[in-house]
Amino acid sequence: MKNSKFKPGAKITIFFLFFSILFFALGVWQIERGQAKAKILEAYNSAGEKTPKELQDNSAKWERVSIKGRLDTKNQILIDNVIYNGIAGYKVLTPLLSENLDRQILIDRGWISAGNNRTKLPNIDVREPTVEVYGTLDSPELGFVLSDNLITKTWPKVSQSKNIEILKEAYDSELFPYLLIAEPTLKDSLEYIKITPTNMLPSKHYGYALQWFTMFLALCFMFIWAGKKYEK
Numbered sequence: 001m002k003n004s005k006f007k008p009g010a011k012i013t014i015f016f017l018f019f020s021i022l023f024f025a026l027g028v029w030q031i032e033r034g035q036a037k038a039k040i041l042e043a044y045n046s047a048g049e050k051t052p053k054e055l056q057d058n059s060a061k062w063e064r065v066s067i068k069g070r071l072d073t074k075n076q077i078l079i080d081n082v083i084y085n086g087i088a089g090y091k092v093l094t095p096l097l098s099e100n101l102d103r104q105i106l107i108d109r110g111w112i113s114a115g116n117n118r119t120k121l122p123n124i125d126v127r128e129p130t131v132e133v134y135g136t137l138d139s140p141e142l143g144f145v146l147s148d149n150l151i152t153k154t155w156p157k158v159s160q161s162k163n164i165e166i167l168k169e170a171y172d173s174e175l176f177p178y179l180l181i182a183e184p185t186l187k188d189s190l191e192y193i194k195i196t197p198t199n200m201l202p203s204k205h206y207g208y209a210l211q212w213f214t215m216f217l218a219l220c221f222m223f224i225w226a227g228k229k230y231e232k
Helices: 009-048 164-170 204-227
Strands: 003-006 064-071 077-084 086-095 105-113 129-140 157-159 177-180 228-229
Touching: 009 204, 077 105, 105 129, 157 164, 204 228
Parallel strands: 077 157, 105 177
Antiparallel strands: 003 228, 064 086, 064 129, 077 086, 086 105, 129 177
8 A cells, every 4th residue: 555745855845835826926916906906996986977067176097077278278288009999099198278277188089080191180189278177186197108299399299198297398388187088068079989987897806816826726736646655
């Protein structure tokens, strides 16, 4: 009869410890990421169900707000490399000045195709600059950019990022810390792109977590199997 003893050896033990800790930690990290995304979605959905409130200095991200003012059509910014339905184009940001706000806020009027000639900017004229805007506040991250020169020099300017800290460089006056994503009811609105508050759903993070934990368990079984020594 053969007796078994557990003697995995130093190399196998070191290998197991390193990768088991790594796989388990990655699984926990994905769960935490999923929980964070779930909170973002909950905040966004909750805010979207509420009636728009007048924009205030203390208004928060994802709030639905309204504001009356005048669009500054001479100092608009186009966000480059925005793909919509497989077509390259721009998001158009237009500053709005309001008596109810001590600084201007950038209004995201929507998407417009870049056209075939990339050296010529599309027409982004505004017919009625005095408006009342309804929309959702957002604070985009810097994200991936294709150039060190993030903003061009002449108006309308083209930016590689819609991050507020980057966009501040284009203006002499202070900007409101959030973009206002205008709803399609805005006059002179362009193609509306539905807001996606997260780039990945919580369920996908939980799926990745399951994969890492499965690899962790598989490694545990392999370690036990490899460490068994049989004696007569």
